[in-house]
Amino acid sequence: MSEKSGIVILGIFAADTAYKAKRLPHIAETLMGSGFTLGPGGKGSNQAIAAAKAGGKVTFISRVGNDAFGAMALAAYAEAGVKANVMKMEGVSTGAAFIFVDEVSGDNAIIVVPGAAGLIGVEDVEANRAAIESAAIFMTQLEQPLEAALHALSIAKRAGGITIFNPAPAGAIPDSIYGLCDFIVPNEVEAAELVGHAIETDEQARAAAHTLVDRGAKAAVITLGARGAFYHTAGQSEFVPAFSAGNVIDTTGAGDAFVGGFATAISEGRAPTEAVRFGCATAAIAVTRPGTAPAMPSRAEITALLGS
Template sequence: MSGGSGIVILGIFAADTAYTAKRMPHIAETLLGSDFKLGPGGKGSNQAIAAAKAGGKVTFISRIGNDPFGEMALSAYASAGVKANVMRMDGVSTGAAFIFVNEDNGDNAIIVAPGAAGLIGIEDVDANRAEIENAAIFMTQLEQPLDAATHALGIARRAGVTTVFNPAPAQTVPDEIYALCDYVVPNEVEVAHIVGHPVETDEQARAAGDILLQKGTGCAIITLGARGALYHAPGRSELIPAFSAGKVVDTTGAGDAFLGGFAAALSQGQEPAAAVRFGCATAAIAVTRPGTAPAMPLRSEIDDLLRLGS
Protein backbone atom coordinates (compact mmCIF):
# COMPACT_ATOMS: atom_id res chain seq x y z
CA MET A 1 0.00 0.00 0.00
CA SER A 2 1.12 3.59 -0.64
CA GLY A 3 1.73 5.96 2.23
CA GLY A 4 -1.63 7.67 1.73
CA SER A 5 -4.74 7.31 3.86
CA GLY A 6 -7.44 8.57 1.50
CA ILE A 7 -9.77 6.92 -0.99
CA VAL A 8 -9.97 8.11 -4.61
CA ILE A 9 -12.95 6.94 -6.66
CA LEU A 10 -13.48 7.34 -10.40
CA GLY A 11 -17.07 6.94 -11.54
CA ILE A 12 -20.29 8.57 -12.59
CA PHE A 13 -22.98 10.61 -10.93
CA ALA A 14 -26.55 9.97 -12.07
CA ALA A 15 -29.70 11.49 -10.66
CA ASP A 16 -31.82 8.54 -9.52
CA THR A 17 -35.48 8.70 -10.53
CA ALA A 18 -37.02 5.80 -8.60
CA TYR A 19 -40.51 4.51 -9.32
CA THR A 20 -42.16 1.99 -6.99
CA ALA A 21 -44.85 -0.33 -8.41
CA LYS A 22 -46.12 -3.91 -8.33
CA ARG A 23 -44.26 -4.80 -11.54
CA MET A 24 -42.61 -3.34 -14.61
CA PRO A 25 -44.99 -2.17 -17.36
CA HIS A 26 -45.14 -3.99 -20.67
CA ILE A 27 -44.51 -2.16 -23.96
CA ALA A 28 -47.36 0.31 -24.68
CA GLU A 29 -48.76 -0.18 -21.16
CA THR A 30 -49.13 2.50 -18.49
CA LEU A 31 -49.11 1.46 -14.83
CA LEU A 32 -49.93 3.45 -11.73
CA GLY A 33 -47.04 3.45 -9.28
CA SER A 34 -47.22 3.78 -5.51
CA ASP A 35 -44.21 6.05 -4.95
CA PHE A 36 -41.58 8.24 -6.63
CA LYS A 37 -38.28 9.52 -5.31
CA LEU A 38 -35.57 11.72 -6.84
CA GLY A 39 -32.07 11.68 -5.39
CA PRO A 40 -28.34 11.43 -6.05
CA GLY A 41 -27.02 8.18 -7.52
CA GLY A 42 -24.52 6.57 -9.90
CA LYS A 43 -22.32 3.69 -8.74
CA GLY A 44 -19.10 5.63 -8.24
CA SER A 45 -20.89 8.56 -6.66
CA ASN A 46 -22.84 6.29 -4.30
CA GLN A 47 -19.65 4.51 -3.32
CA ALA A 48 -17.92 7.83 -2.61
CA ILE A 49 -20.75 9.04 -0.37
CA ALA A 50 -20.98 5.66 1.38
CA ALA A 51 -17.22 5.63 2.04
CA ALA A 52 -17.23 9.20 3.36
CA LYS A 53 -20.20 8.62 5.67
CA ALA A 54 -18.49 5.44 6.89
CA GLY A 55 -15.49 7.49 7.99
CA GLY A 56 -13.27 7.51 4.90
CA LYS A 57 -11.42 10.51 3.46
CA VAL A 58 -12.78 10.50 -0.10
CA THR A 59 -12.05 12.25 -3.41
CA PHE A 60 -14.44 11.63 -6.31
CA ILE A 61 -13.46 12.12 -9.97
CA SER A 62 -16.24 12.57 -12.53
CA ARG A 63 -18.06 14.89 -14.96
CA ILE A 64 -21.49 16.43 -14.58
CA GLY A 65 -23.64 18.83 -16.59
CA ASN A 66 -24.23 22.48 -15.75
CA ASP A 67 -27.87 21.82 -14.80
CA PRO A 68 -30.08 21.16 -11.75
CA PHE A 69 -29.01 17.51 -11.51
CA GLY A 70 -25.39 18.69 -11.43
CA GLU A 71 -26.25 21.02 -8.55
CA MET A 72 -27.79 18.04 -6.78
CA ALA A 73 -24.49 16.18 -7.11
CA LEU A 74 -22.40 18.99 -5.65
CA SER A 75 -24.83 19.43 -2.79
CA ALA A 76 -24.66 15.70 -1.99
CA TYR A 77 -20.85 15.77 -1.89
CA ALA A 78 -20.78 18.83 0.33
CA SER A 79 -23.24 17.20 2.73
CA ALA A 80 -21.30 13.90 2.92
CA GLY A 81 -17.84 15.45 3.10
CA VAL A 82 -16.64 14.17 -0.30
CA LYS A 83 -13.97 16.19 -2.13
CA ALA A 84 -15.46 16.66 -5.62
CA ASN A 85 -12.85 16.74 -8.40
CA VAL A 86 -15.71 17.05 -10.89
CA MET A 87 -15.69 18.76 -14.30
CA ARG A 88 -18.88 20.71 -15.10
CA MET A 89 -19.88 20.72 -18.77
CA ASP A 90 -22.16 23.06 -20.71
CA GLY A 91 -24.51 21.60 -23.30
CA VAL A 92 -24.42 18.05 -21.93
CA SER A 93 -26.88 16.68 -19.39
CA THR A 94 -25.85 15.27 -16.04
CA GLY A 95 -26.29 11.50 -15.88
CA ALA A 96 -29.66 10.09 -14.87
CA ALA A 97 -31.07 6.68 -13.98
CA PHE A 98 -34.52 5.11 -14.21
CA ILE A 99 -35.03 2.74 -11.27
CA PHE A 100 -37.98 0.38 -10.90
CA VAL A 101 -38.49 -0.79 -7.31
CA ASN A 102 -40.80 -3.73 -6.63
CA GLU A 103 -43.13 -2.61 -3.83
CA ASP A 104 -43.49 -6.14 -2.45
CA ASN A 105 -39.82 -7.08 -1.91
CA GLY A 106 -37.62 -4.07 -2.75
CA ASP A 107 -35.98 -5.73 -5.78
CA ASN A 108 -34.94 -3.35 -8.54
CA ALA A 109 -34.17 -2.94 -12.23
CA ILE A 110 -32.19 0.04 -13.56
CA ILE A 111 -31.46 1.92 -16.80
CA VAL A 112 -28.56 4.41 -16.62
CA ALA A 113 -27.85 7.23 -19.10
CA PRO A 114 -24.37 8.51 -18.11
CA GLY A 115 -24.71 11.92 -19.83
CA ALA A 116 -21.62 14.06 -19.15
CA ALA A 117 -19.99 11.22 -17.22
CA GLY A 118 -20.03 9.12 -20.39
CA LEU A 119 -17.36 11.53 -21.68
CA ILE A 120 -14.92 10.78 -18.86
CA GLY A 121 -11.57 10.03 -20.50
CA ILE A 122 -7.90 9.43 -19.89
CA GLU A 123 -7.41 13.21 -19.62
CA ASP A 124 -9.64 13.29 -16.51
CA VAL A 125 -7.49 10.59 -14.94
CA ASP A 126 -4.23 12.36 -15.83
CA ALA A 127 -5.55 15.61 -14.34
CA ASN A 128 -5.96 13.75 -11.06
CA ARG A 129 -2.82 11.63 -11.24
CA ALA A 130 -1.28 13.08 -8.07
CA GLU A 131 -4.46 12.40 -6.07
CA ILE A 132 -4.53 8.79 -7.28
CA GLU A 133 -0.83 8.18 -6.65
CA ASN A 134 -1.05 9.52 -3.09
CA ALA A 135 -4.18 7.59 -2.08
CA ALA A 136 -4.38 4.48 0.08
CA ILE A 137 -7.24 3.06 -2.01
CA PHE A 138 -8.27 3.62 -5.62
CA MET A 139 -11.68 2.29 -6.70
CA THR A 140 -13.59 2.31 -9.97
CA GLN A 141 -16.41 0.58 -11.88
CA LEU A 142 -17.69 0.27 -15.46
CA GLU A 143 -20.35 2.99 -15.82
CA GLN A 144 -17.76 5.37 -17.27
CA PRO A 145 -15.63 4.43 -20.32
CA LEU A 146 -13.40 1.40 -19.84
CA ASP A 147 -10.21 3.08 -21.09
CA ALA A 148 -10.39 5.68 -18.31
CA ALA A 149 -10.90 2.99 -15.66
CA THR A 150 -8.03 0.88 -16.98
CA HIS A 151 -5.68 3.87 -17.21
CA ALA A 152 -6.48 4.88 -13.62
CA LEU A 153 -6.03 1.36 -12.27
CA GLY A 154 -2.64 1.23 -13.98
CA ILE A 155 -1.52 4.52 -12.42
CA ALA A 156 -2.66 3.37 -8.99
CA ARG A 157 -1.00 -0.04 -9.32
CA ARG A 158 2.36 1.45 -10.36
CA ALA A 159 2.21 3.82 -7.37
CA GLY A 160 1.59 0.98 -4.91
CA VAL A 161 -1.98 2.08 -4.19
CA THR A 162 -4.45 -0.67 -3.26
CA THR A 163 -6.85 -1.09 -6.19
CA VAL A 164 -10.52 -2.09 -5.97
CA PHE A 165 -12.50 -2.85 -9.14
CA ASN A 166 -16.27 -3.25 -9.22
CA PRO A 167 -17.03 -4.81 -12.65
CA ALA A 168 -20.51 -3.30 -12.87
CA PRO A 169 -22.62 -3.05 -14.89
CA ALA A 170 -21.72 -6.48 -16.24
CA GLN A 171 -19.81 -6.32 -19.51
CA THR A 172 -16.90 -8.07 -21.18
CA VAL A 173 -13.54 -6.55 -20.30
CA PRO A 174 -10.00 -7.59 -21.31
CA ASP A 175 -8.43 -10.06 -18.91
CA GLU A 176 -5.48 -7.69 -18.54
CA ILE A 177 -7.54 -5.44 -16.27
CA TYR A 178 -7.72 -8.10 -13.54
CA ALA A 179 -3.94 -8.10 -13.06
CA LEU A 180 -4.21 -4.40 -12.11
CA CYS A 181 -6.64 -5.20 -9.27
CA ASP A 182 -5.91 -6.11 -5.67
CA TYR A 183 -9.64 -6.69 -5.16
CA VAL A 184 -12.32 -7.47 -7.73
CA VAL A 185 -15.80 -7.08 -6.21
CA PRO A 186 -18.73 -8.26 -8.38
CA ASN A 187 -22.18 -9.46 -7.34
CA GLU A 188 -23.65 -12.83 -8.37
CA VAL A 189 -24.98 -11.55 -11.72
CA GLU A 190 -21.79 -9.73 -12.65
CA VAL A 191 -19.46 -12.59 -11.75
CA ALA A 192 -21.66 -15.08 -13.65
CA HIS A 193 -21.19 -12.88 -16.73
CA ILE A 194 -17.41 -12.91 -16.22
CA VAL A 195 -16.96 -16.63 -15.59
CA GLY A 196 -19.71 -18.00 -17.84
CA HIS A 197 -21.58 -20.11 -15.28
CA PRO A 198 -24.36 -19.42 -12.77
CA VAL A 199 -23.37 -18.39 -9.25
CA GLU A 200 -26.27 -19.62 -7.13
CA THR A 201 -24.48 -21.73 -4.51
CA ASP A 202 -21.42 -21.25 -2.29
CA GLU A 203 -19.55 -23.86 -4.34
CA GLN A 204 -20.28 -22.00 -7.57
CA ALA A 205 -19.15 -18.75 -5.93
CA ARG A 206 -15.85 -20.32 -4.89
CA ALA A 207 -15.35 -21.72 -8.40
CA ALA A 208 -15.97 -18.23 -9.79
CA GLY A 209 -13.50 -16.81 -7.27
CA ASP A 210 -10.89 -19.29 -8.47
CA ILE A 211 -11.37 -18.09 -12.05
CA LEU A 212 -10.91 -14.45 -11.00
CA LEU A 213 -7.70 -15.38 -9.19
CA GLN A 214 -6.50 -17.22 -12.28
CA LYS A 215 -7.18 -14.07 -14.32
CA GLY A 216 -4.70 -12.25 -12.09
CA THR A 217 -6.63 -10.45 -9.38
CA GLY A 218 -5.17 -10.53 -5.89
CA CYS A 219 -8.47 -11.31 -4.18
CA ALA A 220 -12.07 -11.91 -5.26
CA ILE A 221 -14.95 -10.64 -3.12
CA ILE A 222 -18.33 -11.77 -4.41
CA THR A 223 -21.39 -10.14 -2.85
CA LEU A 224 -24.24 -12.63 -2.46
CA GLY A 225 -27.19 -10.52 -1.36
CA ALA A 226 -28.96 -11.90 1.70
CA ARG A 227 -26.29 -14.63 2.03
CA GLY A 228 -23.51 -12.13 2.67
CA ALA A 229 -20.22 -12.04 0.78
CA LEU A 230 -17.49 -14.50 -0.20
CA TYR A 231 -13.94 -13.42 0.60
CA HIS A 232 -11.79 -15.55 -1.70
CA ALA A 233 -8.02 -15.12 -1.64
CA PRO A 234 -5.12 -17.50 -2.26
CA GLY A 235 -5.07 -19.84 0.72
CA ARG A 236 -8.22 -18.45 2.31
CA SER A 237 -11.88 -18.62 1.33
CA GLU A 238 -14.47 -17.42 3.83
CA LEU A 239 -18.20 -16.83 3.54
CA ILE A 240 -19.00 -13.78 5.65
CA PRO A 241 -22.70 -13.74 6.56
CA ALA A 242 -25.03 -10.82 5.99
CA PHE A 243 -26.33 -8.74 8.87
CA SER A 244 -29.96 -7.94 9.54
CA ALA A 245 -30.75 -4.34 10.42
CA GLY A 246 -34.53 -4.47 9.92
CA LYS A 247 -37.05 -4.81 7.10
CA VAL A 248 -35.57 -4.61 3.60
CA VAL A 249 -37.12 -1.65 1.81
CA ASP A 250 -34.90 -1.01 -1.23
CA THR A 251 -31.89 -3.05 -2.41
CA THR A 252 -30.85 -0.55 -5.10
CA GLY A 253 -27.73 0.78 -3.36
CA ALA A 254 -26.68 -2.37 -1.52
CA GLY A 255 -23.58 -3.13 -3.58
CA ASP A 256 -22.42 0.48 -3.49
CA ALA A 257 -22.94 0.62 0.28
CA PHE A 258 -20.87 -2.55 0.65
CA LEU A 259 -18.04 -1.18 -1.49
CA GLY A 260 -18.00 2.19 0.25
CA GLY A 261 -17.89 0.55 3.67
CA PHE A 262 -15.25 -1.95 2.55
CA ALA A 263 -13.02 0.81 1.13
CA ALA A 264 -13.41 2.96 4.25
CA ALA A 265 -12.46 0.08 6.54
CA LEU A 266 -9.55 -0.99 4.35
CA SER A 267 -8.20 2.58 4.16
CA GLN A 268 -8.14 2.70 7.96
CA GLY A 269 -6.04 -0.43 8.26
CA GLN A 270 -8.63 -3.14 8.89
CA GLU A 271 -7.57 -6.54 7.56
CA PRO A 272 -9.46 -7.54 4.41
CA ALA A 273 -11.92 -10.08 5.88
CA ALA A 274 -12.82 -7.61 8.65
CA ALA A 275 -13.30 -4.91 5.99
CA VAL A 276 -15.69 -7.27 4.16
CA ARG A 277 -17.64 -7.71 7.40
CA PHE A 278 -17.75 -3.92 7.79
CA GLY A 279 -19.04 -3.67 4.21
CA CYS A 280 -21.77 -6.23 4.94
CA ALA A 281 -22.93 -4.18 7.94
CA THR A 282 -22.95 -1.00 5.83
CA ALA A 283 -25.11 -2.65 3.18
CA ALA A 284 -27.48 -4.17 5.76
CA ILE A 285 -28.39 -0.73 7.06
CA ALA A 286 -28.66 0.86 3.60
CA VAL A 287 -31.28 -1.61 2.35
CA THR A 288 -33.64 -0.72 5.19
CA ARG A 289 -34.00 2.78 3.70
CA PRO A 290 -35.31 4.05 0.37
CA GLY A 291 -32.94 5.46 -2.23
CA THR A 292 -29.23 5.04 -2.84
CA ALA A 293 -26.89 7.79 -1.62
CA PRO A 294 -29.40 9.09 0.98
CA ALA A 295 -29.63 5.56 2.45
CA MET A 296 -25.92 5.27 3.24
CA PRO A 297 -25.34 4.92 6.99
CA LEU A 298 -23.09 6.91 9.29
CA ARG A 299 -19.99 5.35 10.84
CA SER A 300 -21.65 5.33 14.27
CA GLU A 301 -24.59 3.32 12.92
CA ILE A 302 -22.27 0.77 11.31
CA ASP A 303 -20.24 0.40 14.51
CA ASP A 304 -23.44 -0.13 16.51
CA LEU A 305 -24.61 -2.91 14.18
CA LEU A 306 -21.19 -4.57 14.28
CA ARG A 307 -21.30 -4.58 18.07
CA LEU A 308 -24.78 -6.10 18.06
CA GLY A 309 -23.73 -8.76 15.57
CA SER A 310 -20.45 -9.72 17.26
Protein backbone atom coordinates in the same frame (compact mmCIF):
# COMPACT_ATOMS: atom_id res chain seq x y z
CA MET B 1 6.70 10.36 -1.85
CA SER B 2 4.69 11.17 1.26
CA GLU B 3 2.73 8.45 3.01
CA LYS B 4 -0.39 7.48 1.11
CA SER B 5 -3.78 8.31 2.54
CA GLY B 6 -7.44 8.47 1.62
CA ILE B 7 -9.65 6.92 -1.02
CA VAL B 8 -9.91 8.16 -4.61
CA ILE B 9 -12.89 6.98 -6.67
CA LEU B 10 -13.45 7.38 -10.40
CA GLY B 11 -17.05 6.97 -11.54
CA ILE B 12 -20.26 8.58 -12.62
CA PHE B 13 -22.98 10.61 -11.00
CA ALA B 14 -26.54 10.00 -12.16
CA ALA B 15 -29.69 11.50 -10.71
CA ASP B 16 -31.79 8.56 -9.54
CA THR B 17 -35.46 8.72 -10.47
CA ALA B 18 -36.99 5.77 -8.62
CA TYR B 19 -40.49 4.47 -9.24
CA LYS B 20 -42.16 1.95 -6.93
CA ALA B 21 -44.84 -0.31 -8.42
CA LYS B 22 -46.09 -3.89 -8.33
CA ARG B 23 -44.32 -4.72 -11.60
CA LEU B 24 -42.77 -3.16 -14.69
CA PRO B 25 -45.27 -2.01 -17.33
CA HIS B 26 -45.52 -3.77 -20.67
CA ILE B 27 -44.88 -1.88 -23.91
CA ALA B 28 -47.72 0.62 -24.58
CA GLU B 29 -49.11 0.08 -21.06
CA THR B 30 -49.48 2.77 -18.39
CA LEU B 31 -49.21 1.45 -14.86
CA MET B 32 -50.02 3.28 -11.62
CA GLY B 33 -47.16 3.36 -9.16
CA SER B 34 -47.11 3.66 -5.38
CA GLY B 35 -44.05 5.84 -4.80
CA PHE B 36 -41.42 8.11 -6.35
CA THR B 37 -38.10 9.51 -5.18
CA LEU B 38 -35.49 11.73 -6.81
CA GLY B 39 -31.98 11.83 -5.44
CA PRO B 40 -28.25 11.48 -6.09
CA GLY B 41 -27.00 8.21 -7.60
CA GLY B 42 -24.53 6.58 -9.98
CA LYS B 43 -22.33 3.72 -8.80
CA GLY B 44 -19.11 5.66 -8.29
CA SER B 45 -20.92 8.57 -6.69
CA ASN B 46 -22.88 6.29 -4.36
CA GLN B 47 -19.68 4.51 -3.36
CA ALA B 48 -17.94 7.81 -2.64
CA ILE B 49 -20.78 8.99 -0.40
CA ALA B 50 -21.01 5.58 1.32
CA ALA B 51 -17.27 5.55 2.01
CA ALA B 52 -17.27 9.13 3.33
CA LYS B 53 -20.27 8.57 5.61
CA ALA B 54 -18.60 5.39 6.86
CA GLY B 55 -15.61 7.47 7.95
CA GLY B 56 -13.34 7.48 4.90
CA LYS B 57 -11.44 10.46 3.49
CA VAL B 58 -12.76 10.45 -0.09
CA THR B 59 -12.03 12.24 -3.37
CA PHE B 60 -14.41 11.64 -6.27
CA ILE B 61 -13.43 12.14 -9.94
CA SER B 62 -16.25 12.63 -12.46
CA ARG B 63 -18.09 14.96 -14.83
CA VAL B 64 -21.55 16.52 -14.54
CA GLY B 65 -23.56 18.98 -16.62
CA ASN B 66 -24.18 22.60 -15.65
CA ASP B 67 -27.78 21.87 -14.72
CA ALA B 68 -30.05 21.10 -11.76
CA PHE B 69 -28.88 17.48 -11.51
CA GLY B 70 -25.24 18.62 -11.53
CA ALA B 71 -26.01 21.02 -8.69
CA MET B 72 -27.64 18.11 -6.82
CA ALA B 73 -24.41 16.13 -7.16
CA LEU B 74 -22.18 18.88 -5.79
CA ALA B 75 -24.57 19.51 -2.88
CA ALA B 76 -24.55 15.80 -2.02
CA TYR B 77 -20.73 15.73 -1.92
CA ALA B 78 -20.61 18.83 0.27
CA GLU B 79 -23.08 17.27 2.70
CA ALA B 80 -21.26 13.92 2.87
CA GLY B 81 -17.78 15.42 3.10
CA VAL B 82 -16.55 14.14 -0.27
CA LYS B 83 -13.89 16.18 -2.07
CA ALA B 84 -15.34 16.70 -5.56
CA ASN B 85 -12.81 16.72 -8.40
CA VAL B 86 -15.74 17.05 -10.78
CA MET B 87 -15.70 18.83 -14.14
CA LYS B 88 -18.84 20.85 -14.87
CA MET B 89 -19.69 20.75 -18.59
CA GLU B 90 -21.76 23.12 -20.70
CA GLY B 91 -24.21 21.77 -23.27
CA VAL B 92 -24.26 18.21 -21.93
CA SER B 93 -26.80 16.94 -19.42
CA THR B 94 -25.88 15.31 -16.15
CA GLY B 95 -26.39 11.54 -16.02
CA ALA B 96 -29.72 10.10 -14.92
CA ALA B 97 -31.13 6.69 -14.03
CA PHE B 98 -34.58 5.11 -14.20
CA ILE B 99 -35.04 2.73 -11.28
CA PHE B 100 -37.98 0.37 -10.90
CA VAL B 101 -38.46 -0.84 -7.31
CA ASP B 102 -40.75 -3.80 -6.64
CA GLU B 103 -43.14 -2.57 -3.96
CA VAL B 104 -43.28 -6.00 -2.27
CA SER B 105 -39.72 -7.37 -2.38
CA GLY B 106 -37.71 -4.15 -2.74
CA ASP B 107 -35.81 -5.66 -5.69
CA ASN B 108 -34.92 -3.35 -8.54
CA ALA B 109 -34.26 -2.96 -12.25
CA ILE B 110 -32.27 0.01 -13.59
CA ILE B 111 -31.56 1.92 -16.81
CA VAL B 112 -28.62 4.35 -16.61
CA VAL B 113 -27.75 7.15 -19.05
CA PRO B 114 -24.27 8.46 -18.06
CA GLY B 115 -24.68 11.89 -19.75
CA ALA B 116 -21.65 14.09 -19.08
CA ALA B 117 -19.93 11.28 -17.16
CA GLY B 118 -20.05 9.14 -20.28
CA LEU B 119 -17.38 11.51 -21.65
CA ILE B 120 -14.90 10.73 -18.88
CA GLY B 121 -11.59 9.88 -20.55
CA VAL B 122 -7.89 9.41 -20.04
CA GLU B 123 -7.52 13.20 -19.83
CA ASP B 124 -9.66 13.25 -16.67
CA VAL B 125 -7.45 10.59 -15.16
CA GLU B 126 -4.27 12.46 -16.08
CA ALA B 127 -5.67 15.68 -14.59
CA ASN B 128 -6.04 13.80 -11.32
CA ARG B 129 -2.84 11.74 -11.52
CA ALA B 130 -1.37 13.28 -8.38
CA ALA B 131 -4.46 12.46 -6.32
CA ILE B 132 -4.53 8.88 -7.63
CA GLU B 133 -0.82 8.34 -7.00
CA SER B 134 -1.03 9.63 -3.43
CA ALA B 135 -4.17 7.67 -2.49
CA ALA B 136 -4.02 4.65 -0.20
CA ILE B 137 -7.03 3.23 -2.07
CA PHE B 138 -8.14 3.71 -5.66
CA MET B 139 -11.54 2.36 -6.74
CA THR B 140 -13.53 2.37 -9.97
CA GLN B 141 -16.37 0.63 -11.83
CA LEU B 142 -17.64 0.30 -15.42
CA GLU B 143 -20.31 2.98 -15.82
CA GLN B 144 -17.74 5.39 -17.26
CA PRO B 145 -15.67 4.36 -20.32
CA LEU B 146 -13.44 1.33 -19.76
CA GLU B 147 -10.35 3.10 -21.14
CA ALA B 148 -10.42 5.62 -18.30
CA ALA B 149 -10.88 2.92 -15.67
CA LEU B 150 -7.96 0.89 -17.03
CA HIS B 151 -5.66 3.92 -17.17
CA ALA B 152 -6.48 4.94 -13.61
CA LEU B 153 -6.07 1.42 -12.23
CA SER B 154 -2.70 1.20 -13.94
CA ILE B 155 -1.52 4.51 -12.43
CA ALA B 156 -2.69 3.51 -8.95
CA LYS B 157 -1.08 0.08 -9.20
CA ARG B 158 2.27 1.46 -10.37
CA ALA B 159 2.20 4.01 -7.54
CA GLY B 160 1.79 1.25 -4.96
CA GLY B 161 -1.78 2.00 -3.91
CA ILE B 162 -4.41 -0.62 -3.16
CA THR B 163 -6.82 -1.04 -6.08
CA ILE B 164 -10.48 -2.04 -5.83
CA PHE B 165 -12.41 -2.78 -9.01
CA ASN B 166 -16.19 -3.18 -9.02
CA PRO B 167 -16.97 -4.68 -12.48
CA ALA B 168 -20.44 -3.20 -12.68
CA PRO B 169 -22.59 -3.10 -14.66
CA ALA B 170 -21.87 -6.62 -15.89
CA GLY B 171 -20.05 -6.94 -19.18
CA ALA B 172 -16.95 -8.21 -20.94
CA ILE B 173 -13.61 -6.90 -19.65
CA PRO B 174 -10.08 -7.43 -20.99
CA ASP B 175 -7.90 -10.03 -19.28
CA SER B 176 -5.30 -7.33 -18.64
CA ILE B 177 -7.48 -5.70 -16.00
CA TYR B 178 -7.29 -8.59 -13.53
CA GLY B 179 -3.61 -8.06 -12.79
CA LEU B 180 -4.39 -4.45 -11.86
CA CYS B 181 -6.86 -5.51 -9.14
CA ASP B 182 -5.88 -6.02 -5.53
CA PHE B 183 -9.59 -6.67 -4.95
CA ILE B 184 -12.17 -7.42 -7.63
CA VAL B 185 -15.66 -7.04 -6.14
CA PRO B 186 -18.57 -8.20 -8.33
CA ASN B 187 -22.02 -9.22 -7.22
CA GLU B 188 -23.27 -12.70 -8.12
CA VAL B 189 -24.78 -11.55 -11.45
CA GLU B 190 -21.62 -9.72 -12.48
CA ALA B 191 -19.41 -12.61 -11.39
CA ALA B 192 -21.53 -15.06 -13.38
CA GLU B 193 -21.10 -12.87 -16.46
CA LEU B 194 -17.33 -12.84 -15.97
CA VAL B 195 -16.84 -16.56 -15.39
CA GLY B 196 -19.58 -17.95 -17.64
CA HIS B 197 -21.57 -20.00 -15.14
CA ALA B 198 -24.42 -19.43 -12.68
CA ILE B 199 -23.69 -18.54 -9.07
CA GLU B 200 -26.57 -20.02 -7.12
CA THR B 201 -24.71 -22.12 -4.55
CA ASP B 202 -21.77 -21.62 -2.21
CA GLU B 203 -19.66 -23.98 -4.30
CA GLN B 204 -20.41 -22.02 -7.48
CA ALA B 205 -19.38 -18.82 -5.69
CA ARG B 206 -16.17 -20.49 -4.54
CA ALA B 207 -15.41 -21.68 -8.07
CA ALA B 208 -16.08 -18.24 -9.55
CA ALA B 209 -13.83 -16.51 -7.03
CA HIS B 210 -11.09 -19.05 -7.71
CA THR B 211 -11.37 -18.28 -11.44
CA LEU B 212 -11.08 -14.51 -10.88
CA VAL B 213 -7.95 -14.96 -8.79
CA ASP B 214 -6.49 -17.41 -11.32
CA ARG B 215 -6.90 -14.67 -13.96
CA GLY B 216 -4.66 -12.36 -11.98
CA ALA B 217 -6.66 -10.57 -9.27
CA LYS B 218 -4.98 -10.74 -5.86
CA ALA B 219 -8.33 -11.27 -4.14
CA ALA B 220 -11.98 -11.68 -5.12
CA VAL B 221 -14.97 -10.61 -3.06
CA ILE B 222 -18.30 -11.80 -4.47
CA THR B 223 -21.35 -10.23 -2.85
CA LEU B 224 -24.28 -12.63 -2.53
CA GLY B 225 -27.19 -10.45 -1.41
CA ALA B 226 -29.00 -11.87 1.61
CA ARG B 227 -26.42 -14.67 1.84
CA GLY B 228 -23.56 -12.27 2.59
CA ALA B 229 -20.25 -12.32 0.71
CA PHE B 230 -17.43 -14.68 -0.21
CA TYR B 231 -13.78 -13.64 0.12
CA HIS B 232 -11.04 -15.57 -1.67
CA THR B 233 -7.29 -15.28 -2.23
CA ALA B 234 -4.70 -17.87 -3.20
CA GLY B 235 -4.26 -18.67 0.49
CA GLN B 236 -7.63 -17.99 2.13
CA SER B 237 -11.33 -18.51 1.49
CA GLU B 238 -14.15 -17.40 3.77
CA PHE B 239 -17.90 -16.88 3.59
CA VAL B 240 -19.03 -13.84 5.57
CA PRO B 241 -22.72 -13.91 6.50
CA ALA B 242 -25.06 -11.00 5.92
CA PHE B 243 -26.35 -8.83 8.74
CA SER B 244 -29.98 -7.93 9.37
CA ALA B 245 -30.79 -4.35 10.31
CA GLY B 246 -34.57 -4.46 9.82
CA ASN B 247 -37.07 -4.85 7.01
CA VAL B 248 -35.68 -4.64 3.48
CA ILE B 249 -37.21 -1.62 1.72
CA ASP B 250 -35.00 -1.01 -1.32
CA THR B 251 -31.96 -3.00 -2.48
CA THR B 252 -30.92 -0.48 -5.16
CA GLY B 253 -27.81 0.83 -3.39
CA ALA B 254 -26.79 -2.34 -1.57
CA GLY B 255 -23.75 -3.14 -3.69
CA ASP B 256 -22.49 0.44 -3.59
CA ALA B 257 -22.96 0.56 0.18
CA PHE B 258 -20.95 -2.64 0.53
CA VAL B 259 -18.10 -1.47 -1.68
CA GLY B 260 -17.95 1.96 -0.04
CA GLY B 261 -17.86 0.47 3.44
CA PHE B 262 -15.32 -2.15 2.37
CA ALA B 263 -13.02 0.52 0.90
CA THR B 264 -13.17 2.59 4.09
CA ALA B 265 -12.31 -0.41 6.24
CA ILE B 266 -9.39 -1.37 3.98
CA SER B 267 -8.13 2.24 4.05
CA GLU B 268 -8.03 2.00 7.85
CA GLY B 269 -5.83 -1.08 7.72
CA ARG B 270 -8.44 -3.65 8.69
CA ALA B 271 -7.92 -7.24 7.64
CA PRO B 272 -9.79 -8.04 4.40
CA THR B 273 -12.31 -10.38 6.07
CA GLU B 274 -13.04 -7.72 8.68
CA ALA B 275 -13.47 -5.21 5.86
CA VAL B 276 -15.96 -7.59 4.22
CA ARG B 277 -17.91 -7.71 7.51
CA PHE B 278 -17.84 -3.92 7.64
CA GLY B 279 -19.16 -3.79 4.05
CA CYS B 280 -21.91 -6.28 4.84
CA ALA B 281 -23.03 -4.19 7.81
CA THR B 282 -23.03 -1.02 5.69
CA ALA B 283 -25.20 -2.69 3.06
CA ALA B 284 -27.56 -4.21 5.63
CA ILE B 285 -28.47 -0.77 6.94
CA ALA B 286 -28.75 0.83 3.49
CA VAL B 287 -31.40 -1.63 2.26
CA THR B 288 -33.74 -0.69 5.11
CA ARG B 289 -34.15 2.78 3.56
CA PRO B 290 -35.38 4.08 0.22
CA GLY B 291 -32.99 5.48 -2.35
CA THR B 292 -29.27 5.05 -2.91
CA ALA B 293 -26.89 7.78 -1.68
CA PRO B 294 -29.41 9.09 0.90
CA ALA B 295 -29.68 5.57 2.33
CA MET B 296 -25.98 5.23 3.16
CA PRO B 297 -25.43 4.84 6.91
CA SER B 298 -23.19 6.80 9.25
CA ARG B 299 -20.10 5.38 10.91
CA ALA B 300 -21.95 5.28 14.22
CA GLU B 301 -24.75 3.19 12.74
CA ILE B 302 -22.32 0.73 11.17
CA THR B 303 -20.34 0.42 14.39
CA ALA B 304 -23.53 -0.20 16.38
CA LEU B 305 -24.62 -3.01 14.05
CA LEU B 306 -21.18 -4.61 14.19
CA GLY B 307 -21.27 -4.39 17.96
CA SER B 308 -17.79 -2.89 18.16
